[in-house]
Amino acid sequence: MSSKCDNCKPAKCCLYTSMEIDTPETRKDHEYNLWLIAHKNIAFYVDRKIWHINFTSRCKFLNKDNRCKIYDKRFYVCRNHDTDSCEDTGDYDFSEYFNNYDELLNYIKKKHPRWRFADPRKK
Ligand code: SF4
Numbered sequence: 001m002s003s004k005c006d007n008c009k010p011a012k013c014c015l016y017t018s019m020e021i022d023t024p025e026t027r028k029d030h031e032y033n034l035w036l037i038a039h040k041n042i043a044f045y046v047d048r049k050i051w052h053i054n055f056t057s058r059c060k061f062l063n064k065d066n067r068c069k070i071y072d073k074r075f076y077v078c079r080n081h082d083t084d085s086c087e088d089t090g091d092y093d094f095s096e097y098f099n100n101y102d103e104l105l106n107y108i109k110k111k112h113p114r115w116r117f118a119d120p121r122k123k
C-alpha cells in the first residue's frame with residue numbers, strides 16, 4: 001500500500017463502485033434514472049460527457065484498520081488504481097454530479113422545461 005494511502009481514512013476508493021451508463025435522452029430514460037436515484041446510496045455523475053452511476057458501498061475486503069484484507073490478491077481494478085490521480089489526490093472536475101433525487105429532477109426540469117413529472121411525494 002502506498003504511503004499516500006496511509007493518510008486516507010477511510011480509503012475513499014474502497015467505499016463505492018461506479019460504472020458507465022448510456023446518456024439519458026428520452027423522457028423514459030430520465031424517469032428510469034429518477035427511479036434509480038430514489039434508492040439509497042445511488043448517485044450519478046458526468047465525466048467528460050460520459051454518464052456514470054455511482055453506488056456508495058464499502059468493499060467487504062476493507063478491514064477495520066483501513067487495510068485491504070486481500071491486498072496480494074486484490075482485483076485488477078484495484079491494482080491499476082493510480083494513487084497520483086485517485087479520489088484523494090486527483091482533480092475530479094465532473095461537469096455534473098447528482099447526489100439525490102431533487103438534484104437530478106431539477107437538472108431534468110431545466111433541460112426539458114416542457115416535461116412534467118408529478119412529484120410522487122405530494123398527496
Ligand atoms: S488510492 Fe487514493 S483514495 Fe485510495 S486509499 Fe490510496 S490515497 Fe486513498
Ligand code: SF4
Pocket residue numbers: 013014059060061062063067068069070071074075078
Ligand atoms: S479489494 Fe481491497 S483495494 Fe480493492 S476495493 Fe476492496 S478493499 Fe479496496
